[in-house]
Amino acid sequence: MNRIIFILVLCLTTLVSWGQAKKPIIMIVPSDIFCVSHGYTTTVNANGKDEVMPDYKKAMQGSDELRMVITKMGAIMSERGFPLKDLEQTLKSIDTQSAEISMMTSKSSSAAIKETPIDVLKRTAKADIIMDIDFNVKRQGPNNYITFVLKGLDAYTNKQVAAATGTGKPSSAASADLLLEEAVLSHMDAFNGQLTTFFNDMFTNGREVTIALRVWDNAGVDFEQSFDYKGTNDQLSFHIENWFTENTVNGRFSTIDATGTMMKFEQVRIPMMFNLNGRDVAMDTRRYINNLSKFLSGPPFNLDNKIYQRGLGEAWLIIGEK
Amino acid sequence: MKKLLFGAIILLICSVYTPVIQGQNSMGASDDFSRIAIAPTIPDAMKNMPKGAQDMLLGKMRQIIGLNGMSALDNAPLFIMTPQLMVLSNDVTPTAPPIYTYNMEVVLNIADRYTGNVYATASQQVKGAGRTEQLAYNNAFNEINIMSTIN
Numbered sequence: 239m240n241r242i243i244f245i246l247v248l249c250l251t252t253l254v255s256w257g258q259a260k261k262p263i264i265m266i267v268p269s270d271i272f273c274v275s276h277g278y279t280t281t282v283n284a285n286g287k288d289e290v291m292p293d294y295k296k297a298m299q300g301s302d303e304l305r306m307v308i309t310k311m312g313a314i315m316s317e318r319g320f321p322l323k324d325l326e327q328t329l330k331s332i333d334t335q336s337a338e339i340s341m342m343t344s345k346s347s348s349a350a351i352k353e354t355p356i357d358v359l360k361r362t363a364k365a366d367i368i369m370d371i372d373f374n375v376k377r378q379g380p381n382n383y384i385t386f387v388l389k390g391l392d393a394y395t396n397k398q399v400a401a402a403t404g405t406g407k408p409s410s411a412a413s414a415d416l417l418l419e420e421a422v423l424s425h426m427d428a429f430n431g432q433l434t435t436f437f438n439d440m441f442t443n444g445r446e447v448t449i450a451l452r453v454w455d456n457a458g459v460d461f462e463q464s465f466d467y468k469g470t471n472d473q474l475s476f477h478i479e480n481w482f483t484e485n486t487v488n489g490r491f492s493t494i495d496a497t498g499t500m501m502k503f504e505q506v507r508i509p510m511m512f513n514l515n516g517r518d519v520a521m522d523t524r525r526y527i528n529n530l531s532k533f534l535s536g537p538p539f540n541l542d543n544k545i546y547q548r549g550l551g552e553a554w555l556i557i558g559e560k
Numbered sequence: 561m562k563k564l565l566f567g568a569i570i571l572l573i574c575s576v577y578t579p580v581i582q583g584q585n586s587m588g589a590s591d592d593f594s595r596i597a598i599a600p601t602i603p604d605a606m607k608n609m610p611k612g613a614q615d616m617l618l619g620k621m622r623q624i625i626g627l628n629g630m631s632a633l634d635n636a637p638l639f640i641m642t643p644q645l646m647v648l649s650n651d652v653t654p655t656a657p658p659i660y661t662y663n664m665e666v667v668l669n670i671a672d673r674y675t676g677n678v679y680a681t682a683s684q685q686v687k688g689a690g691r692t693e694q695l696a697y698n699n700a701f702n703e704i705n706i707m708s709t710i711n
Binding site for chain 1: 649650651652653654655656657658659660661687688689690691695699700
């Protein structure tokens with residue numbers, strides 16, 4: 239009996255904690271191979287090279303099967319407590335937003351909304367977990383069958399956090415839609431199980447994020463410059479690494495790159511919550527890197543810096559000025 | 561006596577201003593003002609750029625010339641302002657929707673239409689982003705500061 243009560247209390251505590259923490263945004267996106275094989279692509283020229291890129295809007299408007307899969311998966315995920323962000327609706331919203339921004343003027347002086355190229359660059363569909371899906375309707379004699387690949391990718395660490403692949407049962411009578419629905423349904427629970435494991439690990443060991451440090455070209459300082467901090471004379475890069483050791487969950491992080499002008503940290507485990515005026519508040523990368531920003535702004539470093547957030551799980555700190 | 565003094569003053573004023581007025585040549589084809597009139601042009605090499613972006617750049621050049629009181633029609637006889645784009649990088653992000661980005665140096669040359677001699681240049685580095693190539697160019701050209709001095 240005691241054991242049952244203990245498990246119930248534990249479950250309840252986890253649910254309450256989850257309610258407070260910042261939940262990752264999940265979005266289903268058709269894979270590149272799906273878009274290319276079905277012709278939902280656009281060719282662009284970047285730096286003198288032609289590149290074929292997926293055209294998600296075309297895919298959403300052209301494939302009934304894709305819409306059906308996304309809707310079905312969205313319903314299942316919502317039932318399991320992971321509501322999805324809809325790609326099609328997000329793209330529409332971005333278009334509308336762009337039009338609204340260009341039309342907006344102030345009442346007294348007709349000022350337009352100030353927008354830097356970076357602001358424009360940021361106006362894209364964003365998700366923390368991308369569910370990358372690819373499926374094919376194949377034929378074997380008189381039978382149709384479905385093969386599909388579903389990958390759950392962490393957008394910031396690029397890690398595959400869940401996966402499901404499978405082949406549906408062949409049938410000569412059932413329509414492709416029905417076969418697809420059956421194939422997806424039979425694998426969704428296993429996929430969701432892996433996703434839950436990932437989230438639980440995040441809650442126990444901290445959210446895993448990526449942090450990069452760079453310098454402005456007029457900064458007059460780099461990561462190889464030496465500073466005397468608390469009696470230790472060392473290069474700035476080592477002082478920063480020491481800060482990460484002291485401020486990550488169990489001191490867990492990996493220095494992926496460190497040069498005179500940039501440092502990149504991956505698998506940085508940041509706490510899920512922090513205390514603000516006696517209240518537990520959810521932590522995100524921007525809040526976390528703000529502490530590093532304050533550390534570097536203070537003596538003996540006195541380095542002005544700019545925080546640039548790439549999303550819930552990645553932020554940059556650029557040293558030299560705001 | 562008063563009339564004599566007034567007449568002398570009028571005479572003095574006229575004698576001072578007449579040479580000044582005559583210094584400004586306004587004789588038809590040799591008119592100083594039209595001789596230094598500058599016409600903005602887009603070179604053939606840039607005609608593959610989106611039309612909207614060409615118009616935007618042309619408009620910016622017209623504003624610069626107009627601010628200095630040297631505007632001419634596009635088929636003006638001698639001096640032209642012609643742009644040169646040095647694209648430092650252009651990328652397309654693999655996002656939904658894809659975003660085009662341009663980082664480029666815009667060089668504006670004042671040149672002789674016939675000999676090609678360049679008399680003055682000014683440049684500015686601009687960056688732009690947008691959902692289409694044209695929007696990215698426009699976003700970048702919008703950064704051209706028409707009031708800035710030559711650098």
